[in-house]
Amino acid sequence: MAHGQHQPAPRPPREGERRAQPPVFHPRPRPIYAALDLGTNNCRLLIARDAEDGFVVVDAFSRIVRLGEGLAATGRLSDAAMDRAISALSVCADKLRRRNVALVRSVATEACRRAENGRDFVERVYRETGIALEIISPEQEARLAVLGCHALIEPGEGSALVFDIGGGSTELILIDADNSPPRMLDWFSAPWGVVSLSETEPHVGADSSGLLASYARMRARVAESFAQFATKLGDHRLRGRLLGTSGTVTTLASVHLDLPSYDRRKIDGLVVPVEAIRAISARLAGMTVAERAELPCIGNERADLVVAGCAILDAILDIWPAERLGVADRGIREGILRSLIARDRSRQRP
Numbered sequence: 001m002a003h004g005q006h007q008p009a010p011r012p013p014r015e016g017e018r019r020a021q022p023p024v025f026h027p028r029p030r031p032i033y034a035a036l037d038l039g040t041n042n043c044r045l046l047i048a049r050d051a052e053d054g055f056v057v058v059d060a061f062s063r064i065v066r067l068g069e070g071l072a073a074t075g076r077l078s079d080a081a082m083d084r085a086i087s088a089l090s091v092c093a094d095k096l097r098r099r100n101v102a103l104v105r106s107v108a109t110e111a112c113r114r115a116e117n118g119r120d121f122v123e124r125v126y127r128e129t130g131i132a133l134e135i136i137s138p139e140q141e142a143r144l145a146v147l148g149c150h151a152l153i154e155p156g157e158g159s160a161l162v163f164d165i166g167g168g169s170t171e172l173i174l175i176d177a178d179n180s181p182p183r184m185l186d187w188f189s190a191p192w193g194v195v196s197l198s199e200t201e202p203h204v205g206a207d208s209s210g211l212l213a214s215y216a217r218m219r220a221r222v223a224e225s226f227a228q229f230a231t232k233l234g235d236h237r238l239r240g241r242l243l244g245t246s247g248t249v250t251t252l253a254s255v256h257l258d259l260p261s262y263d264r265r266k267i268d269g270l271v272v273p274v275e276a277i278r279a280i281s282a283r284l285a286g287m288t289v290a291e292r293a294e295l296p297c298i299g300n301e302r303a304d305l306v307v308a309g310c311a312i313l314d315a316i317l318d319i320w321p322a323e324r325l326g327v328a329d330r331g332i333r334e335g336i337l338r339s340l341i342a343r344d345r346s347r348q349r350p
Contacts, residue, residue: 031344032058032099035336036092036106038133040068040167040195041305042247043088046333047099050341059095063088064301068111068168072199077115085121086128093129103344105336108133109141110168110193138189141332142171146184148335149245149328152269153177159185160241161233161320164331165248165312166193170222172229172316174236185236188229190312192222194248197308208286215285218311223318230319242274242322245331247302248309252280253327254297262297268329274317277325281310 030050037044044062048055065084067077096104112118112135122133136144145164153160153175160177163170170190175182192200201218205211253267256276284292285307293303317325 031102033337033340033344034096034099034101034104035333035340036089036104036131036133037332037336038065038067038085038089038106038108038112040071040109040111040169040193041066042167043067043085043092044333045092045095046337047095047101048337050344055337055341059099061088061092061095063091066167066195068114068193068195070199071111071115071168072196075115076117077111077121082121082124086125089125089129089131093131096131103340105340106131106133107136107141107144107332107336109136109332110138110166110191110196113137114168114191138169138171139187141169142173142187142189143184144332144335144339145171145245146173146175146335147181147338148331148333149243150175150177150182152326152328152330153182153243154241154271154324154326156241159236160243161236161316161322162243162245163316165244165246165309167195168193169196170312170316172226174233177241186229186232188226190222190225192225192308192312194305194308194312197222197311198305203285203307211288212282212286215307215311218308219314219318222312222315226315226319233319237320240320240322241326242316242320242324243326243328244313244316245328246309248306248313249325249327250329251297251302251306252277252310252313255280255284255295260296264329267327270327272325272327274323274325278314278317281314284310 032049034047041064042062043065047059048057065088067081067085069081070078125131125133146162160175162173162175170192172188173184174186175184197218201221203214205214250267253270253272254262256272257266289303292298293300298306
């Protein structure tokens with residue numbers, strides 16, 4: 001056709017004719033994954049869709065169930081604690097069904113590891129909810145926590161310490177943060193979490209001085225369990241980078257910001273001066289349960305356990321003298337999701 005001439009318009013279809021339509025290609029929906037973490041204190045679920053740069057959360061659930069309540073004294077999970085956990089897990093099972101989850105991993109940690117009837121409880125969970133809980137080791141717990149939160153470690157060189165204060169145990173993980181993902185150099189699991197420490201060394205006192213003396217005993221008990229690992233840290237402590245993932249650090253960070261209610265967007269990735277965190281811990285340790293409950297980011301659910309978390313955190317700061325504390329509202333569940341997605345992607349590659 002000569003330059004400048006117009007191409008004639010296509011004729012309209014005659015009666016009975018249908019113009020061929022280009023085929024419509026619908027993108028294949030990305031699979032949905034789920035991670036469930038049943039701890040000594042909390043039951044948490046995260047459901048997410050695979051995305052180019054990781055995952056996008058589509059649903060979540062969290063409930064304090066205190067599965068380990070009374071465990072320190074009896075060595076067993078109580079009927080009331082198991083019932084509370086089953087109730088929360090039933091909600092999770094319903095969410096898993098409604099979201100058409102392609103792949104799920106459900107883990108249980110210290111309470112089920114330690115309890116005489118932990119495996120019996122796992123079998124009951126499967127019978128009543130269809131959820132297959134896997135009791136993971138402390139090392140698996142530590143690796144998943146690092147995988148879930150290491151992206152929030154402050155820029156720098158050399159090693160860093162990641163910690164996870166749970167309900168029944170606390171994991172300390174020394175990592176070489178120069179690698180991505182970071183390499184785990186050493187790790188330690190102490191048998192103290194906010195529930196186990198509160199029950200073994202209660203925070204009691206007739207007045208502020210009595211409460212502070214009780215707090216000192218809590219710190220000393222934790223420090224004793226950390227002592228051997230502290231000597232292994234050696235010169236790594238000179239680097240000083242520190243990242244915490246737990247309800248304790250997110251709660252204290254919220255108090256530091258004086259938030260009227262918890263806001264994950266303001267907490268996850270926050271860096272707080274250690275001096276400020278220590279001051280908050282000392283303040284809370286001198287308060288009664290009722291006084292702590294009046295603080296909006298603590299409330300009734302955390303008022304009795306938060307001081308145990310403060311004692312554990314203070315003991316960590318004693319052996320790792322950092323000036324700043326990174327705060328992560330992410331951990332085991334995110335680690336599970338990243339590992340599930342990575343494994344599924346590798347299977348799908350030709």
